[in-house]
Amino acid sequence: MSCYESIFRDALFAGQVGLVTGGGSGIGRCIAHEMARLGAHVVLVGRTVEKLERVAAEIAEDGGSASWWACDIRDEAGVKAMVAEIVAAHGRVDMLVNNAGGQYPSPLAHLSKKGWEAVVATNLTGGFLMAREVFEQSMQTFSRREHRAQGRPGPAIVNIIADMWRGMPGMAHSGAARAGMQNLTMTAAVEWARFGIRVNAVAPGWIASAGMETYDEPMKTTITHLHKSVPLKRLGTESEVSAAVCFLLSPAAAFMTGQTLSVDGGAPLYPNQFPIPAHSNSLAFNGFHRATTPAFLSAHLQSPEDADQT
Ligand SMILES: CCCCCCCCC/C=C/C(=O)SCCNC(=O)CCNC(=O)[C@H](O)C(C)(C)COP(=O)(O)OP(=O)(O)OC[C@H]1O[C@@H](n2cnc3c(N)ncnc32)[C@H](O)[C@@H]1OP(=O)(O)O
Numbered sequence: 001m002s003c004y005e006s007i008f009r010d011a012l013f014a015g016q017v018g019l020v021t022g023g024g025s026g027i028g029r030c031i032a033h034e035m036a037r038l039g040a041h042v043v044l045v046g047r048t049v050e051k052l053e054r055v056a057a058e059i060a061e062d063g064g065s066a067s068w069w070a071c072d073i074r075d076e077a078g079v080k081a082m083v084a085e086i087v088a089a090h091g092r093v094d095m096l097v098n099n100a101g102g103q104y105p106s107p108l109a110h111l112s113k114k115g116w117e118a119v120v121a122t123n124l125t126g127g128f129l130m131a132r133e134v135f136e137q138s139m140q141t142f143s144r145r146e147h148r149a150q151g152r153p154g155p156a157i158v159n160i161i162a163d164m165w166r167g168m169p170g171m172a173h174s175g176a177a178r179a180g181m182q183n184l185t186m187t188a189a190v191e192w193a194r195f196g197i198r199v200n201a202v203a204p205g206w207i208a209s210a211g212m213e214t215y216d217e218p219m220k221t222t223i224t225h226l227h228k229s230v231p232l233k234r235l236g237t238e239s240e241v242s243a244a245v246c247f248l249l250s251p252a253a254a255f256m257t258g259q260t261l262s263v264d265g266g267a268p269l270y271p272n273q274f275p276i277p278a279h280s281n282s283l284a285f286n287g288f289h290r291a292t293t294p295a296f297l298s299a300h301l302q303s304p305e306d307a308d309q310t
């Protein structure tokens, strides 16, 4: 386990209350630690009590302030009750990090309806329910004028999505849900801007997080090769995602809303494995154009169906 020094100033979030879903492990745990280190009281949300208790104890050990709430973010009544209790206990919610999520690998054609719905509910519906309740119940507690009078904006929301910019082959359910969450981020940003609420997203690429441990051995082998497809030639860290989240929650991002920050080492920009030449060859253009097919590549011009028949 590593420790990172936050680049943000001490007490940046002093006096603020932040909710982190999925705060019991991985990226969410790291975000919760950093927010607490910056002075926030952090409420950790997840389904497994032991994980939440452990992280809350770690934060207390480090001198921070944290509590936890066990809740499945897909359970509408549970989310409503949880946000109500948190608002009653702390008076408000200043920050929401919609980080809970996950998926399992499967070819699109093999996805069951139940599996699809489980992943979409986790990565899209759950985030929607959390954001809506925090919005609704914050608005009931404080009017915009009261927020202004106290010199505070409304809650800042950050949604964790994923690198799904070119689809998400092998994880179609998650790609569809994350794309939905990115779109929801933009809509919420516009609809809630007049209440001083900012809504942004962070799209992690491949991160060496505790969550990667949840996969089976064949997937873990795949994951050990992923760095080759990243221009920066490594996986990201939990703390690099956390830094982007804390930036978006902070006043440094006061004029940013509806945006998605990618933390991915440039992976979606250059997914291919061919080497970049040191010098480009200039191509002479004389009005003709020619077409040739190198013999060794002929087979690769066939569609998979044609290739099967040969
Ligand atoms: C590709 C290369 C990229 C390579 C690139 C890889 C890196 C990608 C980057 C992303 C990395 C991460 O997100 S890392 C974070 C990973 N962390 C996680 O994924 C942990 C959280 N995940 C989960 O909780 C689960 O996966 C999730 C399905 C979302 C929620 O589960 P639930 O508790 O709701 O439900 P379960 O009861 O477990 O499952 C409900 C149904 O879902 C289906 N289901 C669930 N798990 C299943 C499984 N492993 N295989 C088949 N089907 C499954 C079944 O139909 C289940 O019903 P039954 O058949 O009746 O049981």
Ligand SMILES: NC(=O)C1=CN([C@@H]2O[C@H](COP(=O)(O)OP(=O)(O)OC[C@H]3O[C@@H](n4cnc5c(N)ncnc54)[C@H](OP(=O)(O)O)[C@@H]3O)[C@@H](O)[C@H]2O)C=CC1
Pocket (backbone or CB within 6 Å): 021, 022, 023, 024, 025, 026, 027, 028, 045, 046, 047, 048, 049, 051, 071, 072, 073, 074, 099, 100, 101, 102, 103, 122, 126, 160, 161, 162, 163, 203, 204, 205, 206, 207, 208, 209, 210, 211, 212, 214
């Ligand atoms: N690691 C990576 O490379 C990437 C990760 N991401 C996303 O970042 C987020 C954090 O992932 P990471 O830290 O790696 O993985 P983890 O598996 O460690 O974190 C996921 C957390 O979400 C919680 N969670 C899952 N489902 C629910 C639910 N229905 N209700 C409440 N809590 C839930 C889990 O706790 P519990 O099971 O106890 O509820 C867990 O603590 C996820 O959304 C993930 O998909 C996106 C792109 C890349």
